[in-house]
Amino acid sequence: MQTTPVEPASGAVSGHAEQALPDRYVDMKRGLTSAQVEERRARFGRNVVDSKARRTWWQTLWEVLHEPMFLLLLAASGIYFVLGDVAEALTLLAFVTGIIFLTVFQSHRTARVLDSLRELSAPRAQVLRDGQRQLVSAAELVPGDVVFVNEGTRVPADGAITEAHELSVDESLLTGESVSVSKSAARASLPPDEDPGEQLFFGSMVVQGQGQMIVTATGPNTTLGRIGKSLTGITEAHSPLQLETRTFVNRFASASIALCVLLVVAYRLRSGEWLSGVLAGITLAMGILPEEIPVILTVFMALGARRIANEGVLTRRMSAIETLGQTSVLCVDKTGTLTQNRMSVRALCARGKLQFIDQSTQHIDETYHELIEYLVLASEIEPVDPMELAFHETGHAGLAGTGRLHGDWTLVREYALTPELPAMSHAWHSPDLGYHTVASKGAPEAVCALCHLGAHETQTVMDQAAQMASNGLRVLGVARARHPPGDWPEKQHDFEFTFVGLVGLLDPVRPEVARAIAECKAAGVRVVMVTGDYPSTARAIAAEVGINVSRIVSGQEMAVMDDSRLRETIGSTDVFARVRPEQKLRLVSAFRESGHVVAMTGDGVNDAPALKAAHIGIAMGLRGAEVAREVASLVLLRDDFAPIVSAIRLGRRIYANLVQAISYTVAVHIPMIAATMLPVLVGWPPMLAPVHIVFLQLVIDPVCSVVFENEPERENLMCVPPRRIGARLLSNRSLTQGAAAGTFAALVVLGVYAGLLSAGYRQPLARTLAFITLVLGNVALIFVIRMLSQPGRRFRACRPNRYLWIVLGVTGVALVLLMTVPAVARLFGLVALLDVGAGV
Structure with missing residues (x-):
């Protein structure tokens, strides 16, 4: 059994790190067992340097308490208490509690989605456990894990190198030096305690080669953890859409301040009362403030990301x-x-002959045995790449019993593929030969260059490669060389290569x-x-x-x-x-x-x-x-093309639904503003109080953030050109249509209110019927906006929006209670329609 000692990283911050591995030795053939992993994870915790704690309920509540809408509601409640209207004040506070609950619930729902997406995007590590290679989250690594690192991966923990093949690492995150550092493994000729090999450090990037290491420290016990450097401290800049909506909200807020001041002054001049004027101003501010827009943007992006994740x-x-x-x-x-990235060898070309093979091929001619032999020798010993897996599969099938599979040979030197020379070479030591055997494979033109072929010979090889490629095959060249014992050349060109042949691989579409x-x-x-x-x-x-x-x-x-x-x-x-x-x-x-x-x-x-x-x-x-x-x-x-198209489709749907939600927000605020301002300005009794605005918000918020987010995609979504660069969220046409729809609703509501007052009905009944009209108008605006977004109302019948009917049902039940239960109606300053005589 091959075992390797694992010492804790020097200078560990925690004293128990010294007792990390009481058994001290790890089976390099099998890695840790599942039981060992669980025991060590319980002892050392997750492999996270800087874990950002999830936002608690109390933190979310504290954020809600600072929102402008909540502060306006508290101010309105305080004024009602001062005016002696305790019932109105308590009613408003009860609604405040409901809004807080809904806001906190929605915030946590969104946060859970974002947390799950972050977990999916967390770095992963290839680890040996229970004798099998596994792909696990880097956060789940424990001291003693056998981890494989490859070019392009970030080192997931501190560890001692046990194998290194042309391994080079960028440690600038720790040292500030941008030059990569070459790494080597322990020398087999020395006891492990005398030569433990070099270390790899958590957070560094493998820029070349591959290797294997045993984890010696995780999380805060790593070098990165002790320095206190965070990999998660990068803040994403605001997107153009976020900047646009922020500008939109700021302009709306500026207009609301001016209108509120105007309303307070007008109320004071007409009635001589300041407190009632301030209350009217607060009501207007609540009606104008587009506090739904930031929520809409957050919810749409978070839930949209989850939808896209479901598509892969x-x-x-x-x-x-x-x-x-x-x-x-x-x-x-x-x-x-x-x-499909499932490669298989389909053509072999050697000594001027070409043979096509497939799964039904029973025999590969001896002409191609040398080609397959050196193809396998030029591949990794334990292949992971689909191409090299195909080479080994062909080798074991075609060379069985030929003596050309060299299980007793030792790999002694590797030359990596580079952008300048797209070919790689392996040098092998044989116990029976007095020289080293070198095998190379790579792009045909690169292999021809390594073999120093003349122009005519090179053209012949390239013509043959082109003929094979015309069948949709990926073509590689193979060469061989011998090298006497002694110093190794610095580059592959210094070997005396002989061209062996070409191999063609098929990767089905x-x-x-x-x-x-x-x-x-x-x-x-x-x-x-x-x-x-x-x-x-x-x-x-x-x-x-x-x-x-x-x-x-x-x-x-x-x-x-x-x-x-x-x-x-x-x-x-x-x-x-x-x-x-x-x-x-x-x-x-x-x-x-x-x-x-x-x-x-x-x-x-x-x-x-x-x-x-x-x-x-x-x-x-x-x-x-x-x-x-x-x-x-x-x-x-999953490495596939179809999910990309699905993501584009969903991206278009999310944006189209976002436009509907913002359009509805614009439209639905216009009748609320009109119903708050105009009665005061023309001398009518106030129509809306803060409690009415709160009720309307309980309808508007779920419509904006849930109903429109779940709108099914339009029938022609993928039949129109992409949205142009720089296009505004709300075009002039969309803005005009939304404003026109909202204005029409406002005229209907004010017409009902003014008509009832002029007909001699008392203000409570006029307010009741006008308020019901306003609620129904807000509901009607949902369908108007949907229709305007897709002329002809061509929606996918197979994807009904059940959330729309849930919101409509709840709103309908609430209206029925208002119209039939006198106690509920009185809380809103309305009259129950069953008791109409009281309002006449």
């Missing part, structure tokens, strides 16, 4: 939701996005992709394929899924284009092949400068700049590098 896309930045509906260009990779791309086209969203594969491979796949292949531009062609020429090219090109990762940034910048809203998918370390530059960066959640997920706005919970 995690929202890491809420601002991405509002941008989804504007997306006009979607740049996607081929492998794993348009295809996902069956749902063609339909999803057709949906994008109907919605005015261009789908652009950006791949590192050959143009012929890209052409075959693009044609199969419905992407325009009239022109294909290669990375080599892009390299000689200036920015102006590239902007012209992207106007007629939807497929870019043989593109290097750093060239993706140029493409994103070119599309942005051309006025497009760009969404970009990526999974590697080198994709991070392009993901960050795109309006919406979309990282692969399963195979993506941690650094790619950190800079992305969205993360695919």
Whole structure:
């Protein structure tokens, strides 16, 4: 059994960290058991440096108590007490309690959604437990866990390195130095206590290679934890929509202050009373103040993010939701996005011969045995990547019993793939040979360069690769070399490689992709394929899924284009092949400068700049590098194309429903303002009191934040062009339509009130009937806004909005109580309609 000692990190802040591992040794073949993990988690807690505590009920309550609406209600209650109207004051306080409860409940509901999304977006770690590799949340790691780290991942805890393959780490978070640091494992020739190997530190980023470590410290006991540095202290900037709504609310508030002062002065001049005038001013302020808008925005974004997560896309930045509906260009990779990322070897080319194989192939000709042998030797020993898994599968199937599978050979040297040389090499030590065997695989042109082939030979290889790629295959070249014992060369070019052959892999297209791309086209969203594969491979796949292949531009062609020429090219090109990762940034910048809203998918370390530059960066959640997920706005919970289209659809729906909610807010406040101001200004008895405004808010708030959020999508949602950049939340047309609808409702309410007063009815009955009309008018505005948002009222019948009918039902019950129960009516200063004689 292979075991490795695990010592606590030096300088641990907690004394019990010294007793972290009483058994001191970890089984490197099986890792910790589930029981050991639970015991250590109970002892050391979660692996979190700076855990932001969830907001408590008391904190939420304290925030509500500071809201302007609540302060206005308290002021109104105080004035009623001063005026001696204790019943009115207590009634108002009872409604205040109800509003507080609803607000706190809604806030916690939203907070729970956001907390669950944060947990989904938390860093993950690949760990060995119970003899199996598992993907777990980094927060669940414990001392003694065997953890695997790869290029592009963030180190999830402090640990001692046990294996390192070309491992290089960026520790600038701890040291401030941007230069990466090479790391090595313990030397097998020395006892572990004499050479424990180097350390990896929580929060550092693996920029090259891969390795294995044993966790020695977690959470506050890590180096990062002792420094007190937080990975979660970054505050997201306000989005354009948040800034726009803030400006909208501020303007509304400024207007309300002016109107309230005017009303107080007018009341004082007409009646000679200050307190009643202040009460009327407070009532007006409550009717004007658009306090629903910040709530609407928060609820829509949080619940919208949950809806998108249910479709398989995690929202890491809420601002991405509002941008989804504007997306006009979607740049996607081929492998794993348009295809299934389930590779299998389908073609072998060696010694001038070509053989196509599939699952039914019973025998692989001996001509290709050497090619498969060196293909396996150039792959990882324990493959994770689908491509290398396919190589090992073909090797075990095709070389069984041939003596070409070398289980007793030892890997002694690795040369990593680089952007400059897209090929990797492995050097092996054999107990029976007097030299080292070197196997290399990579892009055919890179392997030809390593073999120093002449122009004619290189062209022959490239022609054969192009022929294989035209069948939709991904093509790699394979080479071999021998190296005598002694010093190793610094670079792969220093070996004397011999070309062995080509291998073609098939990655089937996902069956749902063609339909999803057709949906994008109907919605005015261009789908652009950006791949590192050959143009012929890209052409075959693009044609199969419905992407325009009239022109294909290669990375080599892009390299000689200036920015102006590239902007012209992207106007007629939807497929870019043989593109290097750093060239993706140029493409994103070119599309942005051309006025497009760009969404970009990526999974590697080198994709991070392009993901960050795109309006919406979309990282692969399963195979993506941690650094790619950190800079992305969205993360695919399953590496697939269809969820991206679903997210765009939902983004459009969320924004359309948000426009309806804000339009309703504008419309519904107009009759409330008119019913509060005009009776005072023209000398009629006041129509509305604060308690009436509170009742109306109990209808308006759920309508804005729940009913419209659950509105089904419009029938033509994905048949219209994307929203243009810079478009306002409420267009002049929407604002005018909402204001006109609200004005009409106000005229009806005031007409009822004035007509009853002029007909000789007493004020209580006139107020009662006018108030009922106002409530019914607010309900009618819901349907008016829905109709205006979609002419013809073409909504999906299969998705009725049950929340609308719940709110309408509750409102109807409340109105019936007001109209039939005298005690309830008196609380509102109204008269029960069953006792109409009292109001005549």
